[in-house]
Amino acid sequence: MRRILALLMTGTLAVAACSEADPDEADAGAAPIADALTAEVSLEPGHELVGRLVVEHDEPTAPVIEVTGDERSFTIPVTGAATRHELPVAGLRAEQDYVITVRDGDEEVRLDLRTGRVPDDIPTLDIATAEVADMSDGLTMFNLLGAEGDDPGDDPVAGMLLIVDAAGEVVWYHRSNHPVGDARMLDDGTILHEYNDTGARRIDLFGRTLEEWGGDIITGPLLLDEHGRQVIGDDTVEVATDSMHHEVGMTDEGTLLALSTELRTYDDIPTGTCDDDADRGGTHELIVDVVVEYGSDGEVVAEYPLADHLDPVGDPRDQNICGLDFDDVFPNWLYRAQGHAEARDWTHANGAVVDPTGDNITVSVRHLDAILQIERATGDLVWRFGPGGDFAVEHPSDYPSYQHAPEWQDDGTLLLYDNGNRRASPPGAPEDAPPTSRAIQYRLDPDAGTAEVVWQRTSTVDGEPSFASFVGDADRLENGNVLITDGGYADRPDGITAQITEVVPDDSEAGGRIVFDLRIADERELIIYRAERIPTLYPTP
Structure with missing residues (x-):
């Protein structure tokens, strides 16, 4: 990889508020100004877009730091007075010149x-498309999956996290040996992300790991990957759970909420639920999800096994045990690598969030086309949304299928990304109509047992309906727009494997107007799990 060395000037320059003082005036009694403030900046080793700024003073101070460039200028907040500050200068475009001004009094x-x-x-x-005036302010952060090379002799970089500005220019990146999944900016300006489907990390803008948590499989029997590399760090906090996948977030109580898995054996499952089940008999090892809540010290605070509410033996709604029967996809590899050769990905939950009341956890169970509401205090099932659940819809096509990323709205409605893999055809469409994906918003009324579609937008590429069979996201933005991630285009429309759009929602048949459209068409078939709009890279003091 060719790297261009940064041209930079590091210096220690103290300037008075006025211009140069006349020596005679100084002799007449003007107080000399001590050169107490010093600063230097250089590019962070291994990162072409992040500077490391070191500011020192002989007295504790909280200097004002301004970054000025041709395309944008911003201030780096400094929290707390100190004699030394070491700060990331981030949010910069590639191959650009910037001036960094550090001020403390005069x-x-x-x-x-x-x-x-x-x-x-x-x-x-x-x-x-990038209609900046109509876009919600901020930067867009998203991961990239599928970057790993095919040559077993490589030392591949399999995980990437990017941040782009409103014009789609990369202004920050993070690269890792293993896949990076769900990621979010925390209030303190650090980034929390799911890692390798087995752990979680909190990193700073230098890319340094500040905290790391790992399940007891990746910290034990599967500590090394196929390249002989240790998957997690030496200081990883072990959590007594099998995995951490698809979602890792912070609760209002300061705990972490994640999805995990467990392996359970079920007898007497009806045969014929999958094409290859005819000769398997009725016993299966199924991988089922568990919602786990734990503290920063790794102590598990609460667990919510989905197996408590799902029944693959007696409930026809739960008998889709087909899953993705590949050795190298999660969660199959986690258990098959330990000798469970027939372990099956059954539920494949992909989202878990605390609802607005704080009393319940809302879980998306992809393979069962279900959204579960679970009470935190008791672990009881409050309701189930999906075909055969507790809510009636106007037409079967209103139910989501293989959905992702439930997000509660301020008005109590539920927004999610509906992949649509097994969704019923809409009214007037042929039964064999090709599937499409969409962002969709529901008003759920548990008392009435009804679910109303209040808004939806079918995904499109150049105006044509599109289908992302896996991964995806839909987020409400501060200005009311919706950020939609069509993360996995298996059929590659126009060569595109993933797409992020920002939509101004309306009541039209189309559901809104696209004001931002970022596409990835790469021979590595890269995909995006989720995208987030973040207002800034720096915390508010």
Whole structure:
């Protein structure tokens, strides 16, 4: 990989509020100004878009730091006075010149920094639309999956996390040896992300791991990957659970909420539920999800096994045990690598969030086309949304199928991404109509037992309906727009494997107007699990 060295000027320059003082005036009694403020900046090793700014003063201080560039300027907040500050300068475009001004009272330091180029393995991003005036403010953060090479002799980078500005220019990136999944910016300016489907990390803008948690499988029998690399760090906090996958978030109580898995054996499952079940008999080892809540010290606070509410033996709604029968996909590899060769991905939950009351956890169970509401205090099932559940809809096509990422709205409605793999055809459409994906918003009335579709938008590529058979996301933005991630286009429309759009929702048949459209068309068939709009890279002081 070719790297361009940054052209930078590091210095220690203290300047008075006025211009140079006349020596005679100084002799007449003007107090000399001590050169107490010093600062220097350089590119962070291994990162072409992040500068490391070090500010020192002989007295505790909280300087004002301004970054000025041709395309944007911003202030880096400093929280708390200290004699030394070490700060990331992030949010910079590639191969651009920036001026960093550090001020403390009458003292000022000006530094120059030039960024390098984006690494070659980060794909080209195609920006089909960017109507900045109508977009919600901020930056867009998303992961990339599928970057690992096919050569077993490689030492592949399998995980990427990118942040782009409103024009789709990369302004920050993070690369890791193993896949990076769900990621979110925390209030303190650090990033919490799911890692390798088996752990979680909190990192800073330098890319340094600040905290790490791992399930007891990846910290034990599967500590090393197929390349002989240790998957997790030496200081990882072990959590007594099998995995951490698809979602890792912070609760209002300061605990972490994640999805995990467990292996259960079921007898007497009806045969014929999958094409290859005819000769298998009725006993199966099924991988079923568990919602786990744990503290930063790794102590498990609560567990909510989905097996408590699902029955693959006696409930026809739960007998889709087909899953993805591949050895190398999660969660199959986690258990098959330990000798459970026939372990099956049954429930495949992909979202778990605390509802607005704080009393319940809402879980998306992809393979069963179900959304479960579970009471936190008791673990009891409050309701089930989906075909055969507790809510009636106007037409069967109103139910989601193979959905992702439930998100509660301020008005009590539920927004989610509906992949649509097994969804019924809408009214007037032929039964064999090709599937489509959509972002959809529901008003659920548990008392009446009804679910009303209040808004939806079918995914499109250049105006044509599209289908993302796996992964995806839908987020409400601060200005009311919706950020939609069509993360896995298996059929590659126009060569596209993933797409992020921002939509101004309306009541039209289309569901709204696209104001931002980012596409990835890469020969590595990269996909995006989720995307988030973040207002800034820095915390508010």
